[in-house]
Amino acid sequence: MQKASTTIPAGAKFIKVPTLSRWIVVPTHPEGYQDIARAPEQWLSVHKAIEENLQAKYTTMTATAEARDNIQIPPIKGQLTRLLDELVPEVHDEIKATFDDEFPSGEEEWCSFVALPSIIKMVARISNRVLVGQSLCRNPEYITGCINYALEVFSMAYIISAFPEPIRPFVNRIISPIPRRIRSMTTFLQPLLDERRTKKGDKGDDYQPQAIFLNWLADTAEQREKDDREVVLRTMLVNFGSIHTTSMTFTHALFSVLSHPQYIAPLREEIELCIQEDGWTKPAIDRMRLLDSFLKESQRFDLMTILIGNRLAVEDCTISGTVIPKGTMVAANMVDAHFHPSMWGETADEFDPYRFIKLEEETGKVIKLPTSTLYTMTFGYGRHACPGRFFAGQEMKLLMAYFLHHYDLKLETKHGERPNNFWFGMGNVPNRSAKVLMRKRKEV
Numbered sequence: 001m002q003k004a005s006t007t008i009p010a011g012a013k014f015i016k017v018p019t020l021s022r023w024i025v026v027p028t029h030p031e032g033y034q035d036i037a038r039a040p041e042q043w044l045s046v047h048k049a050i051e052e053n054l055q056a057k058y059t060t061m062t063a064t065a066e067a068r069d070n071i072q073i074p075p076i077k078g079q080l081t082r083l084l085d086e087l088v089p090e091v092h093d094e095i096k097a098t099f100d101d102e103f104p105s106g107e108e109e110w111c112s113f114v115a116l117p118s119i120i121k122m123v124a125r126i127s128n129r130v131l132v133g134q135s136l137c138r139n140p141e142y143i144t145g146c147i148n149y150a151l152e153v154f155s156m157a158y159i160i161s162a163f164p165e166p167i168r169p170f171v172n173r174i175i176s177p178i179p180r181r182i183r184s185m186t187t188f189l190q191p192l193l194d195e196r197r198t199k200k201g202d203k204g205d206d207y208q209p210q211a212i213f214l215n216w217l218a219d220t221a222e223q224r225e226k227d228d229r230e231v232v233l234r235t236m237l238v239n240f241g242s243i244h245t246t247s248m249t250f251t252h253a254l255f256s257v258l259s260h261p262q263y264i265a266p267l268r269e270e271i272e273l274c275i276q277e278d279g280w281t282k283p284a285i286d287r288m289r290l291l292d293s294f295l296k297e298s299q300r301f302d303l304m305t306i307l308i309g310n311r312l313a314v315e316d317c318t319i320s321g322t323v324i325p326k327g328t329m330v331a332a333n334m335v336d337a338h339f340h341p342s343m344w345g346e347t348a349d350e351f352d353p354y355r356f357i358k359l360e361e362e363t364g365k366v367i368k369l370p371t372s373t374l375y376t377m378t379f380g381y382g383r384h385a386c387p388g389r390f391f392a393g394q395e396m397k398l399l400m401a402y403f404l405h406h407y408d409l410k411l412e413t414k415h416g417e418r419p420n421n422f423w424f425g426m427g428n429v430p431n432r433s434a435k436v437l438m439r440k441r442k443e444v
């Protein structure tokens with residue numbers, strides 16, 4: 001895409017990019033996405049784009065007019081983000097329990113783990129501590145179900161879109177494992193919903209529900225008269241949207257830290273100072289500025305995907321003076337955004353963990369891990385930018401701080417170099433078989 005961009009005629013506002021399934025139209029400059037992000041849903045629809053990309057009618061089962069109500073978003077933007085402070089001890093406790101269970105190594109011994117699958121498991125458990133609470137997040141069957149559900153949605157979306165529309169329902173009925181998965185996930189989640197309902201009935205206004213996403217979602221569902229099935233589907237959808245995104249982003253960052261070992265000492269120094277003064281708390285995490293800048297630079301440099309922020313034109317419309325015909329898929333070009341010299345200057349192609357600290361010192365522009373801009377698009381941009389980004393940012397900082405504070409770490413590659421990424425379609429997956437060596441630090 002970078003090479004192709006040199007051949008774009010002057011004045012062109014958009015280009016058409018081929019993907020495996022269809023053409024996608026992207027602006028020729030990162031600023032061009034602004035008008036796409038501002039376009040009303042009746043022109044450029046995020047829901048229709050997701051429904052097409054995920055084949056949501058068959059996979060997440062969220063392609064009905066009713067489901068477009070998106071009841072999962074208010075509790076994420078509301079309680080989950082408002083209570084980040086209170087969630088730090090919970091998340092820290094779950095990280096500690098996960099490490100104790102998964103890596104019970106002695107002080108002297110190095111042990112090795114395959115990074116990506118281990119991190120997916122860890123992130124699934126840690127995130128679910130906040131999504132559904134301690135009892136379920138420590139249930140390996142439930143966690144495996146959450147991880148597999150996401151993989152099943154991806155693979156079914158891929159398979160189903162290869163068939164013509166009229167026969168998709170039959171293909172889906174014959175081969176989809178998703179209905180069985182939903183039934184099995186319901187057996188885990190329904191007892192929690194029943195318990196909440198009973199306690200609420202018994203205690204009335206005195207009922208103090210446990211601070212977990214499932215309870216906040218159930219409150220929203222009740223207000224909007226949605227049933228328990230909708231709550232289960234939405235909980236699974238949030239699991240789908242959070243586990244693999246967080247673990248892929250985090251694994252990219254872990255590989256970047258370990259392939260630039262010169263930054264481990266300053267990162268550790270900052271982490272140790274912050275937790276000495278404030279403990280494992282939100283103020284401590286917020287003060288870890290170098291860690292924040294490092295993770296943000298890793299997001300900038302180690303792209304998660306090439307195109308992001310897809311929207312489907314549901315009627316002919318005019319965007320930035322160009323007619324976009326109905327049925328066109330538009331998106332942002334992440335490569336252009338994350339490496340554009342007008343924003344990143346001559347060092348755009350270099351990995352600089354101090355980049356966001358320097359940017360703030362030199363220009364006053366504050367870009368932190370959850371900040372979404374037209375030039376830092378990992379969490380999307382505009383009114384549909386990821387609502388879970390504040391939680392995800394805090395979780396990733398806590399997890400990286402925990403790793404670096406408690407363990408010596410190195411890559412198990414020939415010369416400690418970063419393992420190659422795996423490009424799948426537009427997605428950039430961190431190497432799936434690369435191993436990391438770790439050993440408990442003596443002094444901690």
Ligand code: HEM
Pocket residue numbers: 046072073076238241242245246247249304308309310377378379380381382383384385386387388389391392
């Ligand atoms: C590093 C981790 C994550 C990344 C990279 C990420 C990225 C994204 C992106 C790119 C979008 C689409 C934005 C757009 O179309 O404009 C999105 C949407 C969304 N994300 Fe995340 N996400 C992450 C974690 C999470 C977490 C932890 C949650 C929930 C707790 C979450 C919940 C959602 C939801 C509900 C949406 C749909 C928003 C809407 O349609 O308005 N994400 N995310």
